[in-house]
Amino acid sequence: MRLTLFLLGAGIGAPTRYVIDRYFRSEFRFPMGILIVNVIGSFILGLLIGQESDTAYLLFGFCSALTTWSAFALDLFEERARFKEFSLNLLGNYLLGVSAALLGVWLTR
DSSP, X not given: OHHHHHHHHXXXXXXHHHHHHHHHHHHOSSOXXXXXXXXXXXXXXXHHTTOOSHHHHHHHHHHHHHSOSHHHHXXXXXXXXXXXXXXXXXXXXXXXXXHHHHHHHHHHO
């Protein structure tokens, strides 16, 4: 049952990421959509740490598909010649993502 919930969550998370990313790419040159989904997903995963409920498995699947390493890495590669954008993207995803996850963990303790 938990695998089914995980897969269902992933099936919702991936299209959600796609829609958010497409919207923000049409509005900004900076890959804001990927940053947003990575930070939100990190925060939710931080909230879920150590939980074993069925809802947690649904959200684990959702966050796993919502967040993305591959799009983040591709964006960095495409920004490699623009140091400012490259640095903002790299630091933003790492610092904000880790901070969001830590905040989620802290809120549940």
